[in-house]
Amino acid sequence: MGSDGIQELTMPKWGLSMTHGKVVEWLVPEGAEVSAGTEVLEVETEKIVGCVESSAAGTLRRHVAKLGQDVPIGGLLAVIANPSVSNAEIDRFVESFSLEEASDDSVSDDPAPEFVEARGRRLRYLKLGEGGQPVVLVHGFTGSLDNWLFNHAALAQQRAVYALDLPGHGQSSKDVGDGSLEMLIGALQDWLDVLGLSRVHLVGHSLGGAVVLGMALRSPDRVRSCTLIASAALGPEIDAEYIEGVVEANRRKELKTYLARLFADPSRVTRQLADDMLKFKRLDGVRDALGKLARNFVANEKQVAVFRKELERLRSPTQVIWGENDQIIPSSHAADLPDQISVELLANCGHMVQMESAHKVNQLVLSFLEKTDERFVTT
Amino acid sequence: MARTLSFQQAINEALDQEMARDESVILMGEDIAGGQGAEGEMDAWGGVLGVTKGLHAKYGDRVMDTPISESAFIGAAIGAATSGLRPVVELMFNDFLGVCFDQIFNQAAKFRYMFGGKAETPVVIRTMIGAGFRAAAQHSQSLYSIFTHIPGLKCVVPSTPYDAKGLLIEAIRDNDPVIFFEHKKLYPLEGEVPQELYTIPFGEAEIVRDGEDVTIITLAEMVHESVKAAEAMAEDGVECEVIDLRTTSPLDQETLLDCVSATGRVVVVDEANPRCSLATDISALIAQNAFDALKAPIKMVTAPHTPVPFADNLEDLYKPNAEKIASAVREVMEYQTWEATASKN
Numbered sequence: 083m084g085s086d087g088i089q090e091l092t093m094p095k096w097g098l099s100m101t102h103g104k105v106v107e108w109l110v111p112e113g114a115e116v117s118a119g120t121e122v123l124e125v126e127t128e129k130i131v132g133c134v135e136s137s138a139a140g141t142l143r144r145h146v147a148k149l150g151q152d153v154p155i156g157g158l159l160a161v162i163a164n165p166s167v168s169n170a171e172i173d174r175f176v177e178s179f180s181l182e183e184a185s186d187d188s189v190s191d192d193p194a195p196e197f198v199e200a201r202g203r204r205l206r207y208l209k210l211g212e213g214g215q216p217v218v219l220v221h222g223f224t225g226s227l228d229n230w231l232f233n234h235a236a237l238a239q240q241r242a243v244y245a246l247d248l249p250g251h252g253q254s255s256k257d258v259g260d261g262s263l264e265m266l267i268g269a270l271q272d273w274l275d276v277l278g279l280s281r282v283h284l285v286g287h288s289l290g291g292a293v294v295l296g297m298a299l300r301s302p303d304r305v306r307s308c309t310l311i312a313s314a315a316l317g318p319e320i321d322a323e324y325i326e327g328v329v330e331a332n333r334r335k336e337l338k339t340y341l342a343r344l345f346a347d348p349s350r351v352t353r354q355l356a357d358d359m360l361k362f363k364r365l366d367g368v369r370d371a372l373g374k375l376a377r378n379f380v381a382n383e384k385q386v387a388v389f390r391k392e393l394e395r396l397r398s399p400t401q402v403i404w405g406e407n408d409q410i411i412p413s414s415h416a417a418d419l420p421d422q423i424s425v426e427l428l429a430n431c432g433h434m435v436q437m438e439s440a441h442k443v444n445q446l447v448l449s450f451l452e453k454t455d456e457r458f459v460t461t
Numbered sequence: 462m463a464r465t466l467s468f469q470q471a472i473n474e475a476l477d478q479e480m481a482r483d484e485s486v487i488l489m490g491e492d493i494a495g496g497q498g499a500e501g502e503m504d505a506w507g508g509v510l511g512v513t514k515g516l517h518a519k520y521g522d523r524v525m526d527t528p529i530s531e532s533a534f535i536g537a538a539i540g541a542a543t544s545g546l547r548p549v550v551e552l553m554f555n556d557f558l559g560v561c562f563d564q565i566f567n568q569a570a571k572f573r574y575m576f577g578g579k580a581e582t583p584v585v586i587r588t589m590i591g592a593g594f595r596a597a598a599q600h601s602q603s604l605y606s607i608f609t610h611i612p613g614l615k616c617v618v619p620s621t622p623y624d625a626k627g628l629l630i631e632a633i634r635d636n637d638p639v640i641f642f643e644h645k646k647l648y649p650l651e652g653e654v655p656q657e658l659y660t661i662p663f664g665e666a667e668i669v670r671d672g673e674d675v676t677i678i679t680l681a682e683m684v685h686e687s688v689k690a691a692e693a694m695a696e697d698g699v700e701c702e703v704i705d706l707r708t709t710s711p712l713d714q715e716t717l718l719d720c721v722s723a724t725g726r727v728v729v730v731d732e733a734n735p736r737c738s739l740a741t742d743i744s745a746l747i748a749q750n751a752f753d754a755l756k757a758p759i760k761m762v763t764a765p766h767t768p769v770p771f772a773d774n775l776e777d778l779y780k781p782n783a784e785k786i787a788s789a790v791r792e793v794m795e796y797q798t799w800e801a802t803a804s805k806n
Contacts, residue, residue, distance in 0.1 A: 098463075099463065253655075253657075256657075332662060333665065334665075334668075335715075335716075335719075353668060353671060361623075361655075361659070364627065364659045364660055364661060364662075365655065365657045365658070365659045366657060366658040366659060366660075367657075
């Protein structure tokens with residue numbers, strides 16, 4: 083935070099490989115009011131386009147970065163201050179802002195992913211934040227811990243938040259055993275055991291939602307709460323062509339058309355995003371692993387595992403979040419759930435709702451976690 | 462932070478991991494045994510620039526030193542490949558391939574075709590290309606176009622450590638003869654390389670940089686010079702797309718034509734000599750298939766039609782570089798049709 087109530091808005095770091103971002107569009111003009119969480123500008127990285135949110139309340143006094151400019155992580159994007167602060171003071175602030183300091187900070191405490199061996203499988207995870215009731219983020223089919231690049235740091239401000247690469251995914255072991263959902267649930271439990279996490283909040287996206295739900299049904303005492311985002315296992319419908327296509331596609335162009343279905347706004351799929359998926363798919367063993375997982379996940383164009391009937395006996399507090407324009411798993415699966423499950427539908431979002439509406443999803447998860455923790459304290 | 466390796470280490474790791482995975486993979490070549498872990502004098506070697514260092518200690522007789530007789534050991538490797546092994550044979554400099562053309566052009570390249578598809582020749586010939594090493598005319602050529610000309614051979618010309626590892630593993634597992642061209646100036650280049658094994662399919666060009674004004678098509682060391690030129694041009698507001706061919710046979714025609722159709726302006730950059738070359742081949746492909754999309758004549762940036770000079774200053778002049786590429790980009794951007802010129806006058 084700057085002096086005299088002047089606050090800087092700097093380039094965030096989304097994901098492990100980001101080094102800089104390009105300013106695409108200002109969403110808030112100079113002179114307008116912002117509050118914490120207001121989406122101020124759109125930034126494009128090599129991989130994805132995302133929104134930078136205001137960290138403070140006040141007047142957006144200055145667009146410091148130019149449209150199209152490449153700004154390194156920690157570089158100054160904008161200045162927020164009250165109207166009482168003079169332009170001269172803002173000039174001085176911009177001039178004295180030292181990128182060196184800012185970027186050194188962000189580099190030195192850059193957390194790196196770690197690996198553990200859990201029942202013969204090497205699993206990769208990234209831990210951010212400390213303390214509180216820990217949270218574990220579980221990605222979906224063909225995903226990795228990078229799927230949480232807009233969420234992980236925001237959720238980890240007050241507590242430890244882990245993001246895991248499931249077996250067959252990211253940089254975890256490509257051994258998926260029989261490829262069943264039970265295997266994935268077992269692997270999550272093994273990993274929790276190795277890390278000594280006895281009871282956690284679980285957040286699962288898509289296939290990861292089915293893993294989280296399965297875990298909560300199997301071992302309710304290990305699960306403090308469930309957040310299910312565009313989750314599998316809540317109904318039979320799924321875009322089976324997508325699942326098959328994303329496993330089979332071996333060319334960038336072809337893969338890109340499938341990946342576009344993940345977003346309400348397909349322009350979010352950059353070439354780099356498709357290239358990264360190709361790089362992952364070309365690792366030895368990945369194709370087999372994904373094929374096995376896919377056959378256990380979808381058969382006859384329907385989801386194999388549907389836990390709808392079991393939801394009544396779900397003991398962990400649960401919330402469901404869905405993008406209204408989800409083309410992979412329809413948001414209608416969020417309808418008619420038991421009363422104790424809270425449901426949030428987000429407009430103009432597709433399957434990757436935690437990327438497309440990161441701020442709203444982060445707010446929903448944080449307030450749900452707080453509420454759940456309070457309930458545990460009082461009872 | 463992701464793991465980084467040099468181009469040279471990436472090749473060594475691909476050989477190491479494939480030898481560990483598949484015992485039919487063997488290495489042959491001049492001075493390729495030796496290196497780390499080997500005794501006495503042997504410690505110094507591992508190939509003329511040390512690419513196979515350490516593998517002899519690990520795999521013993523599966524790493525074989527050969528006499529200085531390219532026609533003999535290339536022929537032996539091709540024969541071994543037809544009878545069940547997967548030899549990766551190192552032929553120091555591609556300039557020496559001339560002495561074993563018959564084994565490559567007439568034997569290895571033709572077996573599958575002439576034996577009704579029943580013969581497979583899974584041999585990889587690794588060889589160094591490239592000028593800029595002060596190594597004169599017989600150790601500095603880039604001869605991939607000669608091999609690209611021959612049906613039955615696959616030609617790979619990587620530009621990054623990541624591609625070198627993935628393409629070499631693909632080459633070793635491929636059941637046809639593959640010539641794998643390594644630009645010696647790239648050996649120290651560092652880049653991200655996964656520890657795990659992975660493959661990159663042949664016939665897929667890489668789009669190294671996005672841009673909507675000009676498409677620069679290139680390969681090997683010139684990929685990096687082209688990116689430098691593109692970064693310089695971006696400061697003047699011209700955005701260049703840079704395409705790395707990665708393999709010249711098979712050639713990713715689809716990506717080339719898609720990209721050219723979008724930008725309409727092409728610069729082909731190739732450090733080889735200009736006649737009957739990759740640059741002319743790609744220019745012809747575009748002229749035949751994407752003529753309607755072109756807003757300016759295709760521009761080639763290549764070496765001149767001369768041997769690689771030995772004098773430092775002449776060798777520097779001989780090779781294409783970022784400045785020459787940038788000036789070609791400026792030319793295609795400034796080009797005006799004769800109608801436009803006429804209407805101005």
